[in-house]
Amino acid sequence: MRYGMNPHQSATMTPVSDRAPFTVVSGSPSYINVLDALTGWQLVREAAGAFGVVAAASYKHVSPAGAALADSACSAYERARDADPKSSYGDFIAVSHPVDAELAGVLKRVVSDGIIAPGYDEGVVGTLAGKKRGTFLVLEADASFESPEHEVREVFGLRLTQQRDDLPLTRGLLDPRVPDAAARDLLLGMIVARYTQSNTVVMVKDGTTIGIGAGQQSRVDCVRLAGEKADEWWSRRSSEPLTEVAMVSDGAIPFTDNIEEAHRHGVTHIAEPGGSIRSEEVAEACAAHGITLSQTGVRLFRH
Template sequence: MRALISVSDKTGIVELAKEFVELGIEIISTGGTYSKLKEEGVKAIEISELTGFPECLDGRVKTLHPVVHAGLLAMREKQEHMKQLEELKIETIDIVIVNLYPFKSTILKDDVTREEAVENIDIGGPTMLRSAAKNYQDVAVVVDPRDYDKVLEELKKDKTVSLDTKFYLMQKVFMHTSNYDTMIADYLKKERQDTAFPETLTMTFEKVQDMRYGENPHQSAAFYREIGKRKGSIVDAIQLNGKELSFNNINDTNGALELLKEYSEPTVVACKHGNPCGVGSADTIMDAWIKAYHADKTSIFGGIVVLNREVTKELAHEMIQIFLEVIVAPSYEKEAIEILQSKKNVRVLQLTDISVPQPETAFDLKKVNGGLIVQTIDSKLLTEDSRLEVVTKTKPTKEQMQDLMFAWKMVKFVKSNGIAIAKNKQSVGIGPGQVNRVWATQQAVEHAVELIDEEATKGAVLASDAFFPFDDCVEVAHKAGITAIIQPGGSVRDEDSIKKCDEYGIAMIFTGMRHFKH
């Protein structure tokens, strides 16, 4: 029995090779792996001795040879194959231990050049892996060091690797090479930047964890992360306390984080079921918390809270007074961590780069039955050449403009049809996900009155994620005491809403840009 060993990751390889020698398995090796084995006193044949052809082109060509691939691909049960090997004086190779050039770690370096990345594209390794995996009935091919013990155990017990294990190893090989090739293709696509949407779309992700269940207990789920340099993402957060994150925790927290990134001043966002339920901005993070909490003291219970400033011990003391599922902040005072850890179930995460936005080229993906719809993320608040257009006789004051922009950021992350009402940089009413806009407006007003007080909407401003199809939303806003409105405009009946605003002395601004979120 012969084994070919050629690895970049040399974890455990010397120990494995020594066990192979004990079992009477002849070892063939290459380059740095051969040198490592020789240094450790492990007997091995260098690949050039086997092929009769020297390694060349700085090691680019060493295993790309018929002696190697015929030894891998020959089907032992086919007499014709074995006869040809005998005539060619080629021996079979029964075990392949190969892992690939570190392309991933290379491209993740800050100063990597294209030339360096390309030089770390493995050619011989994937070729050997595919040859061995194709002939899995006869060849055990190992790409993951975590499988060394499994293979060794079977060799010691049965002097062979079972067919079931070989098939398992084959599957891992093709998953691994697919992942490797996709990383290369993705890197090259980003280098060229010639099209956002290629004719074929391949993506690769790495598993972070299996999950207890998905959106509901009867659904299974796992969490995967993108491969690449990303900052400000929940996958990079460090968990300091609490149970592992659930499917819904991750989904809701991600939405809350994306809204938080819209604000530069001290801000707190509370989220529930994918919608913001309380948002507050202030001069201090404590005051921002007070605003977010008092915006909806009911819905925040069991919710997600994200903050863009350090959590102080005073703030931590306030936060543990209610049940929260997840808290995320860029940092925590030492005493704050101790206070929060007194609640063993609250998931406390630290995300240092919490304010870093996603790159504008990032994709938003939605799986549909039989396909996938892909779009770039909604990375803008206003169009680059947009000028806010005041379309009413009444002009917004400076304070109203601040609240209008606060509300416009917020409504961008409210499920459509979405309405957000704000006052003094505090959300006071949110109407998400209704099937018509007037219902969303009514709901936002009703929530404000019910959850805060009857004066909550007096002097407040209102943001709508899309245009008003009729003037009925203005009617609802007027009755609630709303004094200014921001919306995209673009309806064939815009003039009706403008006239109604003029009638009631409400200031209204058109943005020329909508923010549907489905």
């Protein structure tokens, strides 16, 4: 690799088994490129498998700036990047399906570090490889690669091992009263939360993340940050109030102030693990604001 977390750190990458999850088609990756690529690829592969359409994500510093579903790779990425275009500046792109000339044409005009996808149509790699004076990174994912059952991390001389987070995220985790369209948005939000640094809150509307509050120590700050981004996204589209937003929290909502803040940003459906000492109060606050609450029993922390 070109370098580690920072240019003054050297770094290498070595496959755990006899095969790697991707091949380098063009360019030379850095440590953070690889983290973004592998995390983003897992997100879009899971989302595409869950919904049967194309998924794309725009990654920055191991969390998505945006993610979206669509019928084409180009539309999915444009929706993902438009979720938070300021944060997507210099992003790493993940797409669940092969990259075609239409998407390559869009990527020629945006500032981005690289892309991972399961394939590239003829001539596309040449178009992409010329970006950033030839340093744009193009990775081809092995779509059949499966992660080992356990993940290993070494920190300060200590090796930590845990089971890979592969719990199925299904409609059965949600309240039966949730309409199908909102259920899709909640499930997409859960998938996105699974691959976002905690604490995180994800707001979704019509198959697109419209606000992601990631990496905050306070959960209500996650809600506030996601809501501000959602409001900005909506203001570019309409002068009407934002409504019908689905919100996912990767951990239990601890206080009703989270619900008050969510209500301010048009949230009408929430999915969160539940199980906090104030979960009953949280449920009552949701009912008071007409918000359907799904307490899934599934925490989705990522650190």
